Structures are given as C-alpha cells and as structure tokens.
Amino acid sequence: MRYHTPATFADAATIAASAQGVTRFLAGGTDVLVQLRAGSVLPDDLIDLKHIPEVHSITRTADGGWRIGVAVSGASLGANKDLVADWPGVVEGMELVGSTQVQGRATLTGNLCNGSPAADSVPGLIAAGATVTVTGPSGTRDVAVQDIPKGPGKTNLKAGEVISALTLPARGKNAGDAYLRFIPRTEMDIAVVGVAVSLRLDGDKVAEARVALGAVAPTVLLSDACAKAIVGTTLDAKALDALGAAASGECNPISDKRGTKEFRIEVAGVLARRAAKIAYDRAKGAKA
Amino acid sequence: MPKDEIKQTFRLVGTRPDRPDGLDKVTGRARYGADFSAPGMLWASVVRSPHAHARIKKIDASKALALEGVKAVVTRADFPEVPAGEYWDLQENTIAGERALYDGHAVAAVAATSQLIAHDAARLIEVEYEILPHVTDVDEAFKMDAPVIREGAADYSVPEGSPPNVVKVLDFGRGDVEAGFASADLVKEGHYTTEATHQGYIEPHACVGQLGSDGKGEMWVCTQGHWYIRRMCAGVLGIEAANLRVTASEIGGGFGGKTTIFMEPLSLALSRKSGGRPVKLVMSRAEVLRATGPTASASMDVKIGMTKDGKLTAATAVFRMQGGAFTGSPVDAALNCAFACYELPAVHHLGYDILANRPKAAAYRAPGAPMAAFAVENLLDEMWGELGLDPLDARMMNAAKEGTKSSYGPTFKRIGFEETLEAAKAHKNLSVKLGPNQGRGVAAGFWFNYNGDTSVSLAVAEDGTAQVSVGTPDIGGSRASIALMVAETLGIEYEDVRVSVVETGALGVNEPTHGSRATFATGKAAVEAAESAIKDMCRRAAKKWGIDEDAVEWVDGAARPAGPNAGKFPPLSIVEIAAKMSSTGGPIAGHYEGNPPGVGESFGTHVVDVEVDPETGRTEILRYLVVQDAGRAIHPSYVEGQYQGGAVQGIGWALNEEYVYGADGRLQNPVFLDYRIPVASDLPMIDTVIVEVPNPGHPYGVRGVGETGITPPLPAVANAIAAATGIRMHSLPISPSKLLAAMNAKRKG
Numbered sequence A: 001m002r003y004h005t006p007a008t009f010a011d012a013a014t015i016a017a018s019a020q021g022v023t024r025f026l027a028g029g030t031d032v033l034v035q036l037r038a039g040s041v042l043p044d045d046l047i048d049l050k051h052i053p054e055v056h057s058i059t060r061t062a063d064g065g066w067r068i069g070v071a072v073s074g075a076s077l078g079a080n081k082d083l084v085a086d087w088p089g090v091v092e093g094m095e096l097v098g099s100t101q102v103q104g105r106a107t108l109t110g111n112l113c114n115g116s117p118a119a120d121s122v123p124g125l126i127a128a129g130a131t132v133t134v135t136g137p138s139g140t141r142d143v144a145v146q147d148i149p150k151g152p153g154k155t156n157l158k159a160g161e162v163i164s165a166l167t168l169p170a171r172g173k174n175a176g177d178a179y180l181r182f183i184p185r186t187e188m189d190i191a192v193v194g195v196a197v198s199l200r201l202d203g204d205k206v207a208e209a210r211v212a213l214g215a216v217a218p219t220v221l222l223s224d225a226c227a228k229a230i231v232g233t234t235l236d237a238k239a240l241d242a243l244g245a246a247a248s249g250e251c252n253p254i255s256d257k258r259g260t261k262e263f264r265i266e267v268a269g270v271l272a273r274r275a276a277k278i279a280y281d282r283a284k285g286a287k288a
Numbered sequence B: 001m002p003k004d005e006i007k008q009t010f011r012l013v014g015t016r017p018d019r020p021d022g023l024d025k026v027t028g029r030a031r032y033g034a035d036f037s038a039p040g041m042l043w044a045s046v047v048r049s050p051h052a053h054a055r056i057k058k059i060d061a062s063k064a065l066a067l068e069g070v071k072a073v074v075t076r077a078d079f080p081e082v083p084a085g086e087y088w089d090l091q092e093n094t095i096a097g098e099r100a101l102y103d104g105h106a107v108a109a110v111a112a113t114s115q116l117i118a119h120d121a122a123r124l125i126e127v128e129y130e131i132l133p134h135v136t137d138v139d140e141a142f143k144m145d146a147p148v149i150r151e152g153a154a155d156y157s158v159p160e161g162s163p164p165n166v167v168k169v170l171d172f173g174r175g176d177v178e179a180g181f182a183s184a185d186l187v188k189e190g191h192y193t194t195e196a197t198h199q200g201y202i203e204p205h206a207c208v209g210q211l212g213s214d215g216k217g218e219m220w221v222c223t224q225g226h227w228y229i230r231r232m233c234a235g236v237l238g239i240e241a242a243n244l245r246v247t248a249s250e251i252g253g254g255f256g257g258k259t260t261i262f263m264e265p266l267s268l269a270l271s272r273k274s275g276g277r278p279v280k281l282v283m284s285r286a287e288v289l290r291a292t293g294p295t296a297s298a299s300m301d302v303k304i305g306m307t308k309d310g311k312l313t314a315a316t317a318v319f320r321m322q323g324g325a326f327t328g329s330p331v332d333a334a335l336n337c338a339f340a341c342y343e344l345p346a347v348h349h350l351g352y353d354i355l356a357n358r359p360k361a362a363a364y365r366a367p368g369a370p371m372a373a374f375a376v377e378n379l380l381d382e383m384w385g386e387l388g389l390d391p392l393d394a395r396m397m398n399a400a401k402e403g404t405k406s407s408y409g410p411t412f413k414r415i416g417f418e419e420t421l422e423a424a425k426a427h428k429n430l431s432v433k434l435g436p437n438q439g440r441g442v443a444a445g446f447w448f449n450y451n452g453d454t455s456v457s458l459a460v461a462e463d464g465t466a467q468v469s470v471g472t473p474d475i476g477g478s479r480a481s482i483a484l485m486v487a488e489t490l491g492i493e494y495e496d497v498r499v500s501v502v503e504t505g506a507l508g509v510n511e512p513t514h515g516s517r518a519t520f521a522t523g524k525a526a527v528e529a530a531e532s533a534i535k536d537m538c539r540r541a542a543k544k545w546g547i548d549e550d551a552v553e554w555v556d557g558a559a560r561p562a563g564p565n566a567g568k569f570p571p572l573s574i575v576e577i578a579a580k581m582s583s584t585g586g587p588i589a590g591h592y593e594g595n596p597p598g599v600g601e602s603f604g605t606h607v608v609d610v611e612v613d614p615e616t617g618r619t620e621i622l623r624y625l626v627v628q629d630a631g632r633a634i635h636p637s638y639v640e641g642q643y644q645g646g647a648v649q650g651i652g653w654a655l656n657e658e659y660v661y662g663a664d665g666r667l668q669n670p671v672f673l674d675y676r677i678p679v680a681s682d683l684p685m686i687d688t689v690i691v692e693v694p695n696p697g698h699p700y701g702v703r704g705v706g707e708t709g710i711t712p713p714l715p716a717v718a719n720a721i722a723a724a725t726g727i728r729m730h731s732l733p734i735s736p737s738k739l740l741a742a743m744n745a746k747r748k749g
C-alpha cells in the first residue's frame, strides 16, 4: 500500500488519476480504516486529504451559506453554534454517526462518498439542497449532493475525482430542518430508515419543502411526492397522512438483517410525519 | 430480611471495600489476554471456512510458506488421532478434518513474524471445497430428510428411527400427567422459539502458546478456567497435562463462553512446528461471533394445567435445541430448570439435542434456563392473566419452598423464592402507574448453582498478613469476596489479605469460574484453608503456654486460652505468632482440595415496565427490578453487578440479539454493529434488591448469584410487551419488525 499526503486537491486528483489498483481517499478514516482492518477493502493507494490547507475549516459564504472543509469532523460541526442554528437537521444527522470517538474523526464527505444508502448525514444534506465541489484532472465542477450516490458502495465520481468542499445554501427566514432515523437501539446502529425534511413557512403554511429518504432504496431519495404532500398546507393531520403515504409510496427497499421491506416502507411514513413536525416547529422558532 | 440460623452480623462480610484489582483495571495496568508477549514470539492467523458445510478437497499452503517471515502452517494433519468423545469433538472443532461444519470453522492456521504477515499468509492459503447441503435452523435440522451433519454421533438414548441429526434424547418426569391435566380447569399449550445468542464478552479470545519438541509447554490465555485449558489442550494435542503450564490473564468477560477451548491448541501446534517459538493468537470480533460458542437456538412446546384458582396440576415440556455441529446443546439443563420454581404434582420432560451447521455451543450463563423460562413463564403469565390473577400472588401460591419435591428430582432444602416474591411486591416500582402503550411484566427464574473441583492454598506471611492462592479467574469481583471471607475468618483486615489467581503449576485441579461457583466453592475452600492455618496457630500458642491445644480458641485475630485456662495468658496475635513462625515449626499455611458440599439454589423474581411505540414496534425499557436470593452478599456491590448484568444480557436476548443466517448458511451479522447487544443508553439503571436467605451449606451463607439473573428477563420482557400491546410474542427476539407486523395483524383483526 502506498500512502500519499498531497498538499493540494489538484495533486490529490493527479495521484488518484494515475493510480492503477484500489484507491481510497482518507478523510476521518472511520470507514476506510475499518474496512482495511476487516480485510474487506485493501487499498493499493491511500490518499490522505488532511494535509491540504482549509480542509478543517467551516466558513460563511458571501451569500450567507456555509462552506465546509472535507476533513471537518462531526464534533466540530456540532460545536459551531451558528451552523447548528441554521441547519440543525444537517448537524443532527451527522451527530448520529457513531460514538464520541467516531465523532472526533468522521466527516460529511466521507459519509457521502462511502456510498451507503443508510448514511445518516446524507438525507439532511439532500433536503438542505447542499452541493459539493468536485476537483478532477480536468478542473472543478459543482454537483448536487443527491447526484453523488450511485448505489450501495458506489458514487458517480469518476476516477481521479475528489470532493474539495461541501456547500450549504443560505438558510433564510422562517425555515427549519430535521432528521430522524429508526434504529432498534439508541445508538451505535445503522439506520433501518432515515428521513430528513427541510421546509420554509409563509405564515402557518408550508411554502417550500424538500424531503429525503434514507435506507429505503439503493440510494438516498429526494422525494417530490413528499414535498407536494405538504407544500401549501399547515401540516395538519390530513397533510401529515398524505406525507406519510407519499413517503411509504416512494420506498423501494430490501429485506435484510436490519429490517424487513414491509417494516421499512411503513416506518418511512411514520418518520416522515414526525420529522416534518419537528422541522415545522423549528421554522416557527423552536430550538434544536 | 435475613432468615438466619447462622451468624447475623459480621465485621467485614457484607461491606463494600474497593476491589483489589480495581486500580490495575482503571489505570490500564491489568494484563488481559492480548497483553502478553514473549521474546521471539510469532503471530498466528487462522483460515476459516466461508461455507456452512463443505468437503475439504485440498489445502495448498505453498504460496503462504513461500512468503518471507512465515514460519509454520498447520492443518488437521498436524494433530494426532484421538478416539471419539470429548477430545475428538474438541479437536474437530479446533480444526476441521474431512469437512468444514459451519461458516467460520477453522481449516488451517499460520504463524509468522508479524501479525500483518500472518494475515497476508492466511489469505494465500488455498483451500478447495466441495459445497455440501447445509442446515442451520433447529426445526429444519430435526427433519428426517435434513442434511446429515455426522453419522454415528447419536448416543444410546436415541431410539431407532429418530431424525438423523438427533444425538441425544432426554425423557423424564414424575406423577400422572394425564390425570393432572384431567383435573385441571384450564389447560393450555404453546409453541415458543428462541434464536441463538452470544455471550458478547468485550474481550476477544487471546493466547500465547509455546510448546517445545520435548513436549513441555506453556500458555498464557484469557479463560474462565486454566485447568480446563490444560486438560483439553493436552487431550487434543496428545501431550501430558502436567507438562503444560497454563496461566490465566485478567478476563474481560466470559459468561460461560470461556470455559472451553477454541483456538488455543492451534497456537501450541504452530509453536511446536516452528521450533518452540511462542505463538500469539488473538481473535477478531468476527471470529469470536462466527467460531466460538454461542448458546443454542430452541424450539419448545409447553403444556400446563391449572385449577380455576391458578394452582398448577400438571405440566409437560418438549424442547428441541441445536448446539451447533456437536453434541452439547443445553437441553438437559433447560428441561431441569423449566418448572423448578413451582410445586407440581405431575410433570414430564422430553428433550432433543440436535446437530446443525453452526458453531459448537458453549455455556452461556445458566445454560438453557433462559429459553425454558421464556416458554414456561410466558404461558403461565397468559393463563394466570386469563384467570384474572395477580402475577406475583399466583407465583406465591405455587412457589417451591423448603421441602418441595422439585420438578427435576431433589427435595429443596432452605430456599428463598417466596422471599423474592414478597420483596418484589413491596418494591416502589410496583406502585408506579403506567401510561398508554406501557405494560408491566413479571417472571421468575432459577439456577441450581454448583460446587466442582476446588483447590486453594493459604499462607501466613512473616508479618501476619495472608496470601491466598486460588485457581478460579476473577471475573466479577471474586478476589474481593474471598479476601473479605478470609479476613473475617482470620480476624485481620481486608487489606492484609492478598488473593492471587495462580497458574496450573501452583495448585491442584480447579474447575473454571462457572456454575456460579467461585464465591461459593473457592470461598468455602479458602475459609477451610484459613481454619486449618488457625488450627496450626492455636497449636503453636498452646505449646508456648504449655496447655492442651483444644483449650485454645481463635478470637479477633489472636489465639486465646479458653475454658478453665481463660485469662491465664495474654492473647497471642497473628502478628506475634507469625513473627516467630520459623522457630515454632516453620511456615504457617492451610490448604483445601475437594469438591465442597452444600450447594444452595438461587431463585429470582424480575419486574419490568416497558413502553412500545405503536407505530414502529420499538420497545423501550422504562424501569427494571431484579430481586434475587444471594444467600449472603459477601460484597453487595458485586452481587448487584451480577444482577444488573444478567438482566441486561437477558433484555438484549429478548429484544434484539440473534444469530442471523443467510440462505447460504453464512452468518450475516458477525460484528457488534449488527449483533445488537444493548448499549448503555438503551437502559435505565437496573434496580436491585438482594434477598438473603443464607445457605446452611456455606460458612457465610453464600448461594452463588451469577446465573439466575439472566433467566427471568426473557419472559419478563415478553410479558410486559403482552401487557402493553395485548400481543403474546412466542418467538425471540421481539424485534421492532416482528412486533410491528404482529400489531398490524391484530389491528387488521
């Protein structure tokens, strides 16, 4: 195994582009190192991104959004009060990842690029409308987060492409988001179902909404049907029922050791209703 | 509420001093299995079958052996032939012979100069398999046309024409069961299943083994019983037991799973083949889950009859249990414990020990009893509920007590089941009002407790302090409890007694810390050893005073003239006697070798409150009460720890833990991420009440508390869920998926 510590994303992309065998980027390593020790993925080239400047920083963008470095850990996200105030749902998704020890290392980008349909931070990012900047041998491009996952363990990044930053849009007024997952225990589990809702209110009415569903299909889903079910409503019982039905209707899950297909479909509806209520309350000013 | 015929108050017994191993453990100084190293040591890695059942056609290690740093590869061919029986089974489980019998079965092992090289080398060993049909489910394995795990494994108890994987049949009872059912007002039957669970100890198996061409060897190992390691390794390797010296490390949990061998002979065989260099072998979590001994999975039918007042008239149990690819599921203990809590005029038990393509079962805390309790206490609760009876009152009406002829044979001496029911009834948790979707469940449990071969030696040091050498590894605080009993007996301070777990070369044979026996048996042996040292010291005092040795008594750590001589001489303290030991006859010591009689059974009653999320089927434990008879709690903190630990393991078994096998017979969840033991945040503080009905068979009344506590939680949780939802779950675990499906079925009518 060759271990690289490039100083720029361009260098990282060049190394990755010329690598022949199994290649992995090393952010927090909480997937990469676990897979390595288990012998399930033995990289020939391991490209550590943590020596590149700015990867540990969280900054406000000119338009009031957020730029998050690719080595920012879950713990640092949670410690940034302004970010938490803007995007509590995104942060709570990331904070559900692992334990205190894992939180000290694990990153949003790593969670996204590991490609798990059950990744806890991804529904929140998709609901938020987050984008990533991709650096490759032929320059950089911006991509919506929902376009990165391809299937379990796979992304749409091409050989030699690396994510160089993650951007959250400006939150704006009267808005809130929330993420809920179902696990049989209270922590240290993989989501059986995960649902994120981000919405903006106009008075008591939902003006805009984005709903993302995790662990119910090969990739995290952004659901228009769910959004339609609540936009224009006050999130009354009828709207919540419609949301639940829409969420269940979007699911295309498998039965596995973590839960049955039927269970995932039903609970996706339950969590969509519950998450929407929390997001609604937050948009009304409730603190996370 | 001590109901005490023996002494009531003690200077030290019943207090809670710091444990002697505490500082080492909290500072990281304590040495666990993987912490041993030796000069010139090699590392081992094991090649395991990815198939549930496969013929091993060829093993080619040439590429591995060509790798720099690789020193030896062993396969079954490196082990001697041993006759059928315990050692053959252990050898076959240590390393597969003609066939791999389960996913994870060891096929070959390699030793190299580093752990990385060893793992790389293991990947280079090529094994050619012919995949055979497999069976992992207990009911499937019980069928006439199931894939046969091993011809000729059945013993004399199995009737002609039985299904081919049945290796043992148990059939016993007493009284006229049919008449009992005929006289009942309510008779019910139920079918129950439980999935296999693993003990889930945090420390994986680890050892360093060294064996020279002279046949002399040494081993450092994480185990509950190093004499078992010695005997079993010697049997599997064909060496003499006394030539193998085994030292037990500190132990990060065992719960029965470390009372046998799994990979230890591999390290010794590799050492022998690499010129006697020490070989270290540390299992990964996946290896622990795939290839060490979980408990059995069970399929059970229970039938119970009772009068309209709830008095039991008869009961029967038919249990089928698979304990992996070898004889040894705990179906016998399960049957013996099934109805042990109750007075029963007529009872019958039938049990089948069944082979399947799963790892060889090992003991797990009260082996078999939790499954039995799940079936029996579940049905009892349903029936008493139907009759409108209070679950504690109904149990009290039927409770086994002193003089009861137990369901499994013996007549109980002094036991404390009724006292646990009384204490549960009086506990504050019982008066908490429950809300919607909440339910309260009660269940009782039992374990025999055990004595076993025990050797202890005690010596008084020159300054009057005492050292105690024991052979039962300290898992739950036994050094503290033994030190308390010895200090109490000698009349010295707790801090002046040091208890050490010593290697096999230092004592006679000791059985492991199992069967809830260490505080009972090692404790009793240590007290006997102290008594004989006291006798020797009294003899020395008598000699000095020139009086008869029977005229000397031992009080408060000193010899005193007694009877007609009382007061004639000032007492001689242990410090004074010890200071003169050399000139008064040499070293002062005492020892005990035997199988200490006087075992006392332990009963428990648990009460749990749960809340079930009606939309997801998720069960939350709101509060949990353990009441159990300890006989006497020598160190109450460690008794409470056993109660809480048993409850927590039982809750995990009831709600989420299970071995999940795919259609290919491979274990799907060999990591703690998916093998879901409870995490701390899942649980409330477990409330405990220690009932003390002293065991007359122990000098301080000890019964043993390690196992009873895991028996009631399975049915207690199921009964609470039934109370919360109106649904009786007959199959464990009661996972959210299963419970939600059952609730939906009920809602649909």
Ligand SMILES: Cc1cc2nc3c(=O)[nH]c(=O)nc-3n(C[C@H](O)[C@H](O)[C@H](O)COP(=O)(O)OP(=O)(O)OC[C@H]3O[C@@H](n4cnc5c(N)ncnc54)[C@H](O)[C@@H]3O)c2cc1C
Pocket (backbone or CB within 6 Å): A023, A024, A025, A026, A027, A028, A029, A030, A031, A032, A033, A034, A049, A070, A096, A097, A098, A099, A102, A105, A106, A107, A108, A109, A110, A111, A112, A113, A114, A118, A119, A120, A121, A157, A161, A162, A163, A164, A188, A189, A190, A191
């Ligand atoms: C004990 C434990 C518990 C866990 N619990 C959870 C949980 O509850 N929920 C959950 O979702 N996950 C969980 N995980 C998985 C893991 O912690 C998360 O997926 C984490 O967010 C991964 O981030 P990382 O920075 O450690 O990624 P790494 O391991 O460093 O990388 C992961 C993948 O992303 C790729 N990658 C990393 N950075 C980039 C980049 N900039 N550009 C392109 N590709 C990149 C790597 O090549 C690799 O394939 C758990 C892991 C452990 C060990």
